[in-house]
Amino acid sequence: MTIPERKDDHIRFSLEHDVQCTVPAGFDDVTFIHTSLPELSYDELDTSAMLFGKRLSFPFMISALTGGSPTAERINAQLARLAQDAGIAVSVGSQRAMLEDGSLRPTFEMRAYAPDALLFANIGIAQLIHLGNDAVHGLVDAIGADVLAVHLNPLQEVVQPEGDTDFRGGIARLRDLSGDASYPVIVKETGAGISAEVAEKVSFLDGVDVSGVGGTSFAAVEYHRAAEPSARASARTFWDWGIPTVPSIIEVAEHFETIIASGGVRNGLHVAKALALGASCAGLALPFLEAVQNQGPGGAEALLAQLSRELRMAMLLTGSRDLEALSRRSVIISGSTRTFITDRGFSTEYYARKEEFT
Numbered sequence: 052m053t054i055p056e057r058k059d060d061h062i063r064f065s066l067e068h069d070v071q072c073t074v075p076a077g078f079d080d081v082t083f084i085h086t087s088l089p090e091l092s093y094d095e096l097d098t099s100a101m102l103f104g105k106r107l108s109f110p111f112m113i114s115a116l117t118g119g120s121p122t123a124e125r126i127n128a129q130l131a132r133l134a135q136d137a138g139i140a141v142s143v144g145s146q147r148a149m150l151e152d153g154s155l156r157p158t159f160e161m162r163a164y165a166p167d168a169l170l171f172a173n174i175g176i177a178q179l180i181h182l183g184n185d186a187v188h189g190l191v192d193a194i195g196a197d198v199l200a201v202h203l204n205p206l207q208e209v210v211q212p213e214g215d216t217d218f219r220g221g222i223a224r225l226r227d228l229s230g231d232a233s234y235p236v237i238v239k240e241t242g243a244g245i246s247a248e249v250a251e252k253v254s255f256l257d258g259v260d261v262s263g264v265g266g267t268s269f270a271a272v273e274y275h276r277a278a279e280p281s282a283r284a285s286a287r288t289f290w291d292w293g294i295p296t297v298p299s300i301i302e303v304a305e306h307f308e309t310i311i312a313s314g315g316v317r318n319g320l321h322v323a324k325a326l327a328l329g330a331s332c333a334g335l336a337l338p339f340l341e342a343v344q345n346q347g348p349g350g351a352e353a354l355l356a357q358l359s360r361e362l363r364m365a366m367l368l369t370g371s372r373d374l375e376a377l378s379r380r381s382v383i384i385s386g387s388t389r390t391f392i393t394d395r396g397f398s399t400e401y402y403a404r405k406e407e408f409t
């Protein structure tokens with residue numbers, strides 16, 4: 052099977068089957084302190100955010116999805132237009148296919164449709180290990196990207212029969228590349244979350260996208276793709292493997308200032324909670340794919356309108372005129388997220404009384 056065929060499979064299986072984690076991302080365990088006297092007007096709220104030197108109208112990102120096939124080309128063009136019109140960030144999917152066949156570059160073309168958007172290039176750590184810095188710079192330049200996200204996907208690679216499972220030397224490659232790159236380099240998970248230990252090891256990078264458990268499960272995607280009963284059984288076993296998104300944001304926050312929260316972000320209140328926990332921006336992958344594929348550009352616009360309305364509602368109800376104020380708001384952390392983070396040595400009191408500390 053070629054890489055473009057596999058990419059189309061990922062899209063098809065994600066849209067046609069249930070590929071959601073059964074473990075929640077943790078947003079329901081996070082509660083804002085309601086403000087009954089906000090002293091603000093809904094119309095004066097400022098949702099703009101700075102990310103990697105570019106101003107976004109909203110702290111939203113269309114996370115990495117695809118590239119490499121005619122279907123991918125059409126999806127990427129639609130997502131890019133949406134990002135441009137809404138003033139949000141957007142990413143291409145893994146550029147591995149383009150490395151192997153340069154003629155596939157147009158399927159990753161987002162810049163032509165999104166001249167001003169903050170655009171992320173994307174390559175896997177398993178590929179980066181075998182690439183020279185110039186080849187990587189070439190991938191970023193070829194699509195006019197602002198930032199490179201190196202995806203970390205050991206779960207996906209190990210559950211798929213054709214996966215690349217040699218990750219040795221990854222940290223050294225990231226260090227060497229980031230020292231040589233003229234653009235910011237971040238790491239990004241693909242639905243299994245990033246721990247404090249991993250964040251510390253790559254803290255020389257410019258940011259991190261946690262992509263935790265709670266949204267799309269790549270083990271689930273591979274479960275539906277697997278033909279072999281034993282491969283299917285193993286993918287089922289690891290369906291919910293990883294660190295949920297909310298604990299992962301807290302895990303990486305000690306080591307990074309720039310954090311993208313993704314993995315199960317499904318509404319504007321989730322975005323607001325992610326920002327109060329320390330994220331600068333929140334990414335969604337499958338909801339944007341479903342919107343453009345099932346309902347067309349109008350569906351994606353409706354999703355964006357819902358996200359922005361709910362973010363603004365959360366801002367008003369916490370008395371936050373802008374995202375800087377929202378980032379200082381206290382939150383109570385309960386349930387299994389509380390158990391997870393307190394057992395890992397993080398203080399829930401800090402989050403519950405943040406306004407005293409910040």
Ligand SMILES: Cc1cc2nc3c(=O)[nH]c(=O)nc-3n(C[C@H](O)[C@H](O)[C@H](O)COP(=O)(O)O)c2cc1C
Pocket residue numbers: 061062065114115116117143144145173202239240241242262265266267313314315316334335336337338340
């Ligand atoms: C069909 C599909 C393809 C994806 N391809 C990539 C990819 O090429 N590179 C990458 O870094 N992440 C990829 N992802 C992972 C997403 O960017 C995101 O981290 C993950 O789906 C969790 O977000 P969600 O719960 O909003 O879907 C893909 C996700 C889906 C659903």
